[in-house]
Amino acid sequence: MNPHPSSNGSAEGVRRSLSKIRQYATFRVADMFMGIELAHVQELMRHQEMAPVPLAPSAVEGLINLRGQIVTALDMRRIFSLPPLKSSDAPPMNIVIRSDGGPVSLLVDEIRDVLEVQGEDWRALPENLPAARRALLQGIYPLEFDLLLVIDTERVLALGAD
Amino acid sequence: MEFAEEIREFLIESNENLQTLDQQMVELEQNPSDEHLIASVFRAIHTIKGTSGFFGFQTLGSITHIAESILGQVRDRARPLTPTLVSLILETVDAVRQILERIESCNEEGENSYQELRERLTAAYKEPAGEPAGEPAAATAPEPARIQGQALEASPMSERQAVSGAGKIPLPEAASSSPNGRRPERDTDPGQDRCEQSSGQQVSPSPTEEPQSDSLLHRPGQDWAGIGAAPVPNDGHQHASQERRELLGGRRATDATEGSTIRVDVKLLDKLMNLVGELVLARNQILQGSQQPNATSTTAQRLNLITSELQEGVMLTRMQPIGVVWNIFPRVVRDLAAEMGKDIRIQMEGTATELDKTIIEAIKDPLTHMVRNCCDHGIESPEVRVAKGKSPQGTILLRAYHEGGQVNIEVQDDGAGIDPGKIKSKAVQKGLITDSQAAMMQESEALRLIFLPGFSTAERVSNISGRGVGMDVVKTNIEKISGTVDIAQRSNAGTTFKIKIPLTLAIIxxxxxxxxxxxxxxxxxxxxxxxxxxxxxxxxxxxxGAAGRQQIERVHGAEVYRRRGRLLPLISLRQVLGVARSGQALQTHGSVESPDDQGSVINIVVVQAEETTFGLVVDHVNDTQEIVVKALGRQLKSLGCYLGATIMGDGKIALILDVTGLAHLAHVVTNEQQIQAVDGELAAKTLDRAQMLLLFRCKGFARLVLPLSLVARLEEIPVARTESAGGARVLAYRDTIMPLVRLDCLLDAGAADPSRPEDNLQVIVFQDGGRYIGLIVEEILDIISDNVTIKSPGTAFGLLGSGVVNGKVTDFVDLDALLRRAAGTRTDPVPTVSRSPHRILLAYPRRIVRGNLRSYLEIRGHQVIEAATWAEAAKALEQETMEVIFTALDLGDRSGADLLAHVRRLRSLESVKVAVLLGEDQTPGSATADSPGFDQYLQFSDRGAILSYLETLPTGRTAHAPANLAREHKEWAA
Structure with missing residues (x-):
């Protein structure tokens, strides 16, 4: 089975099931396969140079100059209490998402495709997930090849904010 | 509503008219014969009247109509302009303003028909003789239509409208119930009125507005018939209530009065458009010309030019003269003065000084508060002023001027000033400072106490100022826009508030x-x-180097740097921010001293935040730049140590430090109080053993020093700016004439004056009281802090002697002798070194006297500790062993006699001699009679006598150790 349902299916079909199909920008952080609703995403970027912010909340990795706009970068590994990237690993990439307080960038290990999933595939989070992690996730889509964890953008962005 | 746009324009225009109207009326009162002013006031009222008629605003139309008629009489010289009349017109202006606000917020005039005001206006109109309106207005019902015909040549359009509008004025059946002596709408002061009203609009729209709108709906024909917009549409009501919702949310919808619009010179707009065009061209060049490498730098230069001009231009569009805010003050002052029975004049300088619009708005309230304070607390009543020998009319001076990229605003009054003693005792009473802090405090510090939160209290509340808004709020508001406020005063000659604010907030x-x-x-x-x-x-x-590092001391674990005799708390930026140095863990609490790999250089950036001044230790100081302030995301807003961020020339991000936040983060604010306490102790203990010295040279003398404490300023003055008066070189300096004297000519009377007109003169300025004198030297070399190790008294004129400073022999200048010679008076012979050196406490309020005498005595082997006040002297006595005390009769906080009494009370100090130093106008005879008991009475200027007196005293340590003294002091106190 093709893991990228977006690449097939006629325009007709998409229109018919629009209400049910949801689009997610997917990415990987450590061994977790995660997604964020495409409507929230402003742009995707390679690794950018970052200015560190002393005393900032631990989730904040630094500031990025995004075409003259200053964007706070949040480290997803630290948010999900995962071990930091090794220096030999490829540098993290940026998913810039829109928020009320201006754009915010999420640092992820690797950016994957945009996936379309059926709304009815939505599953609640399993009970045995650690509470800290549960709080940042909305739900799960079991896909053919992996589990897609949908993150709760609001909660993640609220980390560090008062 | 179909006239929405027109009404909006009408509001904007009318508000602009009203702003000038207040001021013009007050001017007119002082200068009633100015025809231009009358015409201008008349025109402003007339315009409002005409347009309100057009829109069918009846109340507005009828009020302005009568006011206009009265002004017409004034214009035609049918009646004089009495103060009563001016008040009445000003009241009308207030009413108009209220109605306009109401129209703006709910699109209708409101139910207040200002009946009573209209009656008084009509009554006033009917008494062209100008007597105060004493008879009841009810007797003569207004007949506006006739008034119209008599007094006006209005345009047919507005005339018709005004007539139809005026015809509907309900006749005042109930008017007899409001005698004209009463002023119901104005028994509180106008500012309060406005304030309450606008806040009422913004926060809690009164429920009475609802029924109004309803009634509007139910009786559509009545109010709006005049303009034919018969059915006030339902959506009009919805619109109004939606606006009200927006008001509830803290945002004003149509904001004509609050200035959501700005008028920009078309020329300026054209220029901006041109610049944008050039910018586009430059962009095209960059896009196309990337093949030609040498073209890039030219384009970059052009781009640079265009951007700076564009920046300047856009900033200019936001600039407004400060007069916009000041215009309200003549009226405010006039009303306040009348209310308090004072006579106050307001003077303005620099009304054209321009500021960013947001800043103009932000300083409006603080300035108003200060002006009110000046009227209320500052300026005395005419009787008191006459008794003090001042003119009965008080003056408030507003000044604004640009200085160094900032705008300075001064609010100055010539009133009684603030009593520092009272301020101190009140602050102690409120628990804001302790007794000992109060005793140590200098006058300027004491004055600043009024800015402390919690200082302003109910006790101070009067109708005029101090409605719970203290000076602390003023200060906070000014600091919000990165400004500072300070206070200064001349004794009994008034107070000056000085505000410094940046030109703009976006680029700093x-x-x-x-x-x-x-x-x-x-x-x-x-x-x-x-x-x-x-x-x-x-x-x-x-x-x-190591010498530098030694200058950093520790007090209670906090590092401090002795900066001109005061302890400056140091914060390492690295430590505060928890940034690790190489090989060290995060958050170390090591020393700020720089490690060896930093080349042992310590860079201290001395910064000021609120009341505290502290040193920020950084690794490198780069340069100053104009930066664009950008906001931080919400994750970082709560940190408190950053104001924002900026993008540097290389595209990288730099954080903008919030100095106030850093101070709190590092607990400097609390630390500083401890340090200040220790500062006092330390200062008394070591009392400038190492002096700050100014090192300079002049012809024939390669190294000369003066104590820096004597120097008021160092100036570089072009010869061309100096003038000749009475055969000597002088300079107009800060409102006075400062004589300039060449040091080499003084030291060597035959030396010629070689200066050419194109030269710059290096001048050391000294100040004594209000007098300045400038000493011309060849070059200022350095400012150093050093212990003077070897001293040998000199015999040459003008030099106290020589010592070793920084390892080199250096001559000490005898400033006193030089200044005397410069002034053409005699100099005393220079005696040799003392055979019996003493430890001397020199308590004298005037610094220049103290400093001169100290240098003079120290060069002869005596040890001198200075004190400016009684408190400092008492502190020094606790810390140090003394043999002789020289004191002035007046020590500022207490008298010299108090010091004598203090010394005589303590057994351990019984052997200490206390001599009094008298000023030029005091004689030993009168002083002995006034303050008996001193061991000796000497003139401070008679240095020979002081020295001979010291020679008569026996040598040897007779006094007790300070520790004993402290204990004894406690016992005595208990």
Whole structure:
């Protein structure tokens, strides 16, 4: 089975099931396969140079100059209490998402495709997930090849904010 | 509503008219014969009247109509303009303003028909003789239509409208119930009125507005018939209530009065458009011309030019003269003065000084508060003023001027000033400071206490100022826009508030500093750069080598630097921000002293935040730049140590430091109080053993020094600016004439004056009281802090002697002798070194006298400790062993006699001699009679006599150790 349902299916079909199909920008952080609703995403970027912010909340990795706009970068590994990237690993990439307080960038290990999933595939989070992690996730889509964890953008962005 | 746009324009225009109207009326009162003013006031009212008629605003139309008629009489010289009349017209202006506000917020005039005001206006109109309106207005019902015909030649359109509008004025059946002596709408002061009203609009729209709108709906024909917009549409009501919802949310919908619009010169707009065009061209060049490498730099230069001009231009569009805010003050002052029975004149200088619009709005309230304070607390009543020998009319002076990229605003009054003693005792009473702090406090510090939160209290509340809004709020508001406020006063000659604010908030000048970050996760950033806003900057200090490091001392674990005799708390930026130095863990609490790998240089950026001044230790000080302030995301807003961020020329990001936040973060604010306490002790203990010395040279003398404490300023003055008066070189300096004397000519009477007109003169300025004198030297070499190790008294005129400073022999200048010769008076012979050196406490309020005498005595082997006040002297006595005390009769906080009594009370000090130093106008005879008991009475200027007196005293340590004394002091106190 093709893991990228977006690449097939006629325009007709998409229109018919629009209400049910949801689009997610997917990415990987450590061994977790995660997604964020495409409507929230402003742009995707390679690794950018970052200015560190002393005393900032631990989730904040630094500031990025995004075409003259200053964007706070949040480290997803630290948010999900995962071990930091090794220096030999490829540098993290940026998913810039829109928020009320201006754009915010999420640092992820690797950016994957945009996936379309059926709304009815939505599953609640399993009970045995650690509470800290549960709080940042909305739900799960079991896909053919992996589990897609949908993150709760609001909660993640609220980390560090008062 | 179909006229929405027109009404909006009408509101904007009318509000502009009203702003000038207040001021013009007050001017007119002082200068009633100015026809231009009358015409201008008349025109403003007339315009409002005409347009309101057009829109069918009846109340507005009828009020302005009568006011206009009265003004017409004035214009035609049918009646004089009495103060009563001016008040009445001003009241009308207030009413108009209220109605306009109401129209703006709910599109209708409101139910207040200002019946009573109209009656008084009509009554006033009918008494052209100008007597105060004493008879009841009810007897003569207004007949506006006739008034119209008599007094006006209005345009047919507005005339018709006014007539139809005026015809509907309900006749005042109930008018007899409101005698004209009463002023119901104005029994509180106008500012309060306005304030309450606008806040009422913004926060809680009164429920009475609802029924109004309803009634409007139910009786559509009545109010709006005049303009034919018969059915007030339902959506009009919805619109109004939606607006009200928006008001509830804290936002004003149509904001004509609050200035959501701005008028810009079309020429300026054209220029901006041109610049944008050039910008587009430059962009095209960059896009196309990337093949030609040498073209890039030219384009970059052009781009640079265009951007700076564009920046300037856009800023100009936001600039407004400060007069916009000041215009309300003549009226405010006039009303307040009348209310309090004072006679106050307001003077303005620099009304055209321009400021960013947001800043103009932000300073409006603080300025109003200050002006009110001046009227209320500052300026005395005419009787008191006459008794003090002042003119019965008080003056408030507003001044604004640009200085160094900032705008200075001064609010000055010539009133009684503030009593520092009272302020202190009140602050102690409120628990804001302790007794000992109060005793140590200098006058200027005491004055600043009024800015402390919690200082302003109910006790001070009067109708005029102090409605719970203290000076602390003024200060906070000014600091919000990165400004500072300070207070100064001349005794009994008034108070001056000085505000410094930046021109704009979006682009600010700042100092770029950096710290090395070796553990940064960001690999490409070896140094962390930060911006310190120029507004917080005081000075930069660079300490080099081991000698520099020694200047950093520890007090209660906090590091301090002795800066001109005061302890400056130091904060390491690295430590506060928890940035690790190489090989060290995060959050170390080591010393701020720089490690060896930093080349042992310590860079201290002295910054000021609120009341505290402290030193920020950084690794590198780069340069100053104009930076664009950008906001931080919400994750970082709550940190408190950053104001924002900026993008540097290389595209990297630098954080802008919030100095106030840093101070709190590092607990300087609390620390400082401890340090200040210790500061006192330390200062008394060591009392400037190491003096700050100014090192300079003049012809024939390669190294000369003076204590820096004697120097008022160092100036570089072009010869061309100096003038000749009475055969001597002088300079107009700060409102006085300062004589300039060449030091080499003084030291060697035959020396010629070689200066050519194109030269710059290096001048050391000394100040004594209000007098200045400038000493011309060849070159200022350095300012150093040193212990003078060897001293040998000199015999040459003008030199106290020589000592070793920084390892080199240096001559000490005898400033006193020089100044005397410069003034043409005699000089005393120079005696040799004392055979019996003493430890002397020199308590004298005038610094220049103290400093001169100290140098003079020290060069002869005596040890001198200075004190400016009684408190300092008492502190020094606790800390140090003394043999002789010289005191002035008046020590500022207490008298010399108090000091004598204090010394005589303590057994351990019984052997200490206390001599009094008298001023030029005091004689030993009268002083002995007034304050008996001193061991000796000497003139401070008679140095020979002082020296001979010391020679008569026996040598040897007879006094007790300070520790015993302290204990004894406690016992005595208990």
């Amino acid at each position: 000048p700042g100092l770029i500093v950096s710290i090395q970050d070796h553990q940064s996760r960001a690999t490409a950033a070896p140094a962390l750069r930060f911006v310190i806003p120029q507004a917080n900057l005081v000075e930069l200090v660079r300490l080099e």
